Amino acid sequence: MTIIVRYLTLSYNFVTVEEFFLGFLNVDDTFGKSLFDITLEELKSLGLEIDDMRGQGYNNGANMNVKHQGVKKKFLDINPRAFYTPYCFHSPNLTLCDMDNKSLKSLCQTRWESRIESVKAIKLQLVDVWEALLQVREKQNDVAIVSETTLLTEKELFDFKFLVSTVIWYEVLNHMNIVSKNLQSKDRSLDNAITEINTLIRYFKDYRETGFSKAIVEAKEIAIEMGIDQIFPQKPLIERQKRFDESLTNEIVSFTLDENFRANYFLFIVDQTISSLGTRFD
Structure with missing residues (x-):
């Protein structure tokens, strides 16, 4: 699984959008819970606060977007401000x-x-x-x-x-x-x-x-x-x-x-x- 983070860099009067590829993560299965657990563990190991998350975006597959068990829902349960945007071009x-x-x-x-x-x-x-x-x-x-x-x-x-x-x-x-x-x-x-x-x-x-x-x-x-x-x-x-x-x-x-x-x-x-x-x- 690929993980990418995007954040804002504030410098004087300028705001710059930064995006970084963090790496590939090994996954044993593609169920929503497994993907969520692996992503959560990786973000914590990088010292990133889930409460600071303001958005999340995936390919709109069922394991990411499903109403109750998808990765989207599990992050929203922790941080309701993590606005979800589907990658609609995959639709x-x-x-x-x-x-x-x-x-x-x-x-x-x-x-x-x-x-x-x-x-x-x-x-x-x-x-x-x-x-x-x-x-x-x-x-x-x-x-x-x-x-x-x-x-x-x-x-x-x-x-x-x-x-x-x-x-x-x-x-x-x-x-x-x-x-x-x-x-x-x-x-x-x-x-x-x-x-x-x-x-x-x-x-x-x-x-x-x-x-x-x-x-x-x-x-x-x-x-x-x-x-x-x-x-x-x-x-x-x-x-x-x-x-x-x-x-x-x-x-x-x-x-x-x-x-x-x-x-x-x-x-x-x-x-x-x-x-x-x-x-x-x-």
Whole structure:
């Protein structure tokens, strides 16, 4: 764990903000209590009075910011004047983690920018990747590799559902990445940062209404170029019971494959994004 202190130096009529990196601290776990105990012990060993603390700032992760057990709360219990400021520029990362935890669980939880780069590489080179896999399948002598590429090209990967998913994720990750980089620029002022976040939230609210149809159109263009069926894999219609407030009868509501994908995948991702952005930047 890295520990940094910032303080004011008073000299005649001048006030200078000083900031020092104090070092790295060994931690056995990342729970809030453990991090707090280690930080408190280090500050005491340096002769720094907790009662003189006027601020604390962390990356806004749950172990630092959680209401009752986070480092923030434990310092405030000792010194209520230790004003907490979250490192909001890390919040786009946490927003993506909120989304990924329910849909892309295998991806890295820290180096989140690698996600946009990975999706970007596939999205912008889908046809090339497809053709490369086909060539491997046709020319490779290794039975295991041929079996793997056959599975990828015929069943598991390159179907219309995958194309639509790739288009959607690229759009979401790309916009998040742009704003994240802008927020970290050295000349970014607080009011501009707030404006940029609000603009991003408005974008996703608009994208919620129009993004799915646009993704379908773009995915169909890619599918035509790749010679893939421009429909979702054929499965039985999805059915659900109507809610009580929808009808007094127990009538069955049927979803087409397009409607099911929009409701349970596209809207799920976008709504999670909007909700998380609102919560984490509140």
